[in-house]
Amino acid sequence: MAANIQQAHIEEITEPVKRFILDTFLPGEDPSALEYDTPLISGGIIDSISTLKLVTFLEEEFDIQVQANEMNSDNLDTLEEITSFVLSKK
């Protein structure tokens, strides 16, 4: 488990996002293969259309607003980064 995410945030944010990514983009994948530091965008695991879907999910699920210029691999490349990004928006 990544040291820079607190347990509460994992349960509240990281795990629901992970489940969404697995169910939506990676059906059939072994959940343990998707680690908190797996590079999603730079690793080619989710493409640009999938990134849009992910952002829509984040906005609805966590009631946040994401700007177009924030939708990139600096903010959203790993589950860790997504968790920090969502926290920064709350």
Added chain:
Amino acid sequence: MQTHHDTLHGLLERSAARRPAHTAVEDPERNNAVSYGDFNANADRLSEMLRRIGVTSGDRVGIYVPKSIASITAVFGILKSGGAYVPVDPGAPPRRNAFIFQDCAVKGIVVANDLIEGLKAEFDDTYTLTVEPLSFLDGFALPVSLVRIVKAGEQPAQPSIANLSYILYTSGSTGKPKGVIHTHASALSFVRWTSDTVPFTEDDRFSSHAPFHFDLSILDIYVPMQHGATLILIGEDLGKTPARLGPMAAERKITVWYSTPSILRLLVEYGNLDQHDFSAMRVVFFAGEVFPIKHLKSLLEKWPHPVYYNLYGPTETNVCTYYKLPPTIPEDQVDPFPIGPVCENDRALVVDLDDKVVETGAEGELLITGGSVMQGYWNLPERSAEAYFIDAEGTRWYHTGDIVREAAGGVFIFVGRRDRMVKRNGYRVELGEIEAALYRHPAVTEAAVVAVPNAENGTVIKAFLSWSDGKPRGIIEMKKFCADNLPKYMIPDRFSSQPSLPKTSTDKINYQALKELD
């Protein structure tokens, strides 16, 4: 007046006159063989019978016989009668084969006796079929008959092609097979080019792996006859059983091998090549599909001595480009070898979608004209017309449908099939390039990529993989791997692991079947 120097059967006749006692053909599965003298005499006998049932210049005669001395005797007997042979896959459904025979209105068919009943059932009462056993071929352990075919009523007009030699039916995009027309001249152009390019001798022993309905067989059948060499027939079962095929090639001291890369790959994996002596093997040709470099490297480890040639050409052109491989493959090479320069008997152009010649080095479709090109498709005038681009001088250039680019020295690099180019998010994606990248994964043994239309995303790219250790890799691992080897827009959406990928009857990956898999 045609002389025997202008015919395919003339190749056999000259060798039979020169060395009648030498073995022309061996059939390892049935453990028999035939000398040039007897082979030529048997073919003469069959041609007499064909003439008696009215076969004359330009008439079609079918061959519906598993590969054997009987089936290759049929090839030459039909040619000697003046007819053209139409070989079909004996393992294909009788309905498909009957369609082919009716499409080109054969006057007769040489049929294996155990296939006659199934074939008859596919002809309606407007046809009369008369069976005459070819008992003089009984010694070759595969009884065959000549089935004469007469159709009642008005006969639809058929094309008239001067010096027609054979029609090979290939699968058509409409679902009905289409017949590629070759003449004695177009086949001989290729056969003579082959002999001018590779030094063969009368002691060579050629493999005949490809079925006769597959265009690779043209080299197999005629080049040995030209040189008075020996042809080793590899039947349908043996050809697909590498554990027997490898040892057979060693025992029979085959010197010239020709097959698809798929078969060579199976030989490397399952042919126990280490346990046999292949020192006789001196030339290996491969054609029909891209040879993934990792499998080619493995083959060169097992068979380091032969000279290797990558031959390229659709059925419509015979072989039209060729590339002689260097003796060793650089360690860091990951891309397949080029298809090479155009054969000396043909000419090539690279054009854009409007048939305008592109700048040297730019990608475009390969067009071919020259001695080895077909005469068109049987009974399909519109398809035939579409197949060619006619330039200002009236020269007919065949559209290969293959995208290439020209590198230094007139060497063509194969980029992919025109119909395997898809657009995805505005980018042009060549599915073959994705396959080449997947083959770089150390555990991938087979990779095939298809594009399937999808309402949501436009196109979904699916990769089908089989694994050397049988262990499927996850989507994340494969997507990451692809991201290291391909632009993002080329990464497949889905990955599916299979024990092995489905193949067509000519041992190529069956993309149609893959599109139907999930």
